[in-house]
Amino acid sequence: MPKIGMRDVRRAQLIDATLQSIDQSGLSGTTLATVAQHAKISTGIVSHYFGGKDGLLEATMRHILRDLWEATMRRRMAAKDEPRARLRAIVAANFDVSQVNTPVMKTWLAFWAESMHQPALRRLQRVNTRRLYSNLCAEFEKVLPRAASRRAATGLAAMIDGLWLRGTLTGEPFDTKAALRVANEYIDLMLEMRAKARSGKSA
Numbered sequence: 001m002p003k004i005g006m007r008d009v010r011r012a013q014l015i016d017a018t019l020q021s022i023d024q025s026g027l028s029g030t031t032l033a034t035v036a037q038h039a040k041i042s043t044g045i046v047s048h049y050f051g052g053k054d055g056l057l058e059a060t061m062r063h064i065l066r067d068l069w070e071a072t073m074r075r076r077m078a079a080k081d082e083p084r085a086r087l088r089a090i091v092a093a094n095f096d097v098s099q100v101n102t103p104v105m106k107t108w109l110a111f112w113a114e115s116m117h118q119p120a121l122r123r124l125q126r127v128n129t130r131r132l133y134s135n136l137c138a139e140f141e142k143v144l145p146r147a148a149s150r151r152a153a154t155g156l157a158a159m160i161d162g163l164w165l166r167g168t169l170t171g172e173p174f175d176t177k178a179a180l181r182v183a184n185e186y187i188d189l190m191l192e193m194r195a196k197a198r199s200g201k202s203a
Helices: 004-027 034-040 043-050 053-078 081-093 102-115 119-141 146-169 174-203
Strands: none
Touching: 004 034, 004 043, 004 053, 004 081, 004 102, 034 043, 034 053, 034 102, 043 053, 053 102, 053 119, 081 119, 081 146, 081 174, 102 119, 119 146, 146 174
């Protein structure tokens, strides 16, 4: 087993403290001092590891995105090797507990807003958007023509974001089952339309 260095432990501690601070005070109320307070360390140590508030948010989002990517890979590998199951796995990863707990949801909202102003965060957002779209396209293309698969992927990506956003803004615990039901119905609809088109041609 590889040893986890003190630097990695400290960074993880500060990222967790950042999530706590954003959860309690929002991004505007989060400072190096509030993060240090949650982590029970000095402000100087926070500054040493991340430089400033922007660095903290970027590192925290990289952590959240890594959790999302790992959830996606894990669920896809566990799913049956067929498009419907793989698409459902991708959707489920985006509604994974690592993405729909309150501190993370609030941090996602802060990230989206800040990504419109900070190039480093904008790049992270673009990478995440392209990765989701690419994964969805790869599965839809196994059963749909290329143009149709792109439209289906665009629609499903928008639905994932929309369901996540609506669920987040309710202020209630995220209803994962309801979100999965709506998104999975969309997947079924896209695949059934293709099946009907094929049966119509063969008739």
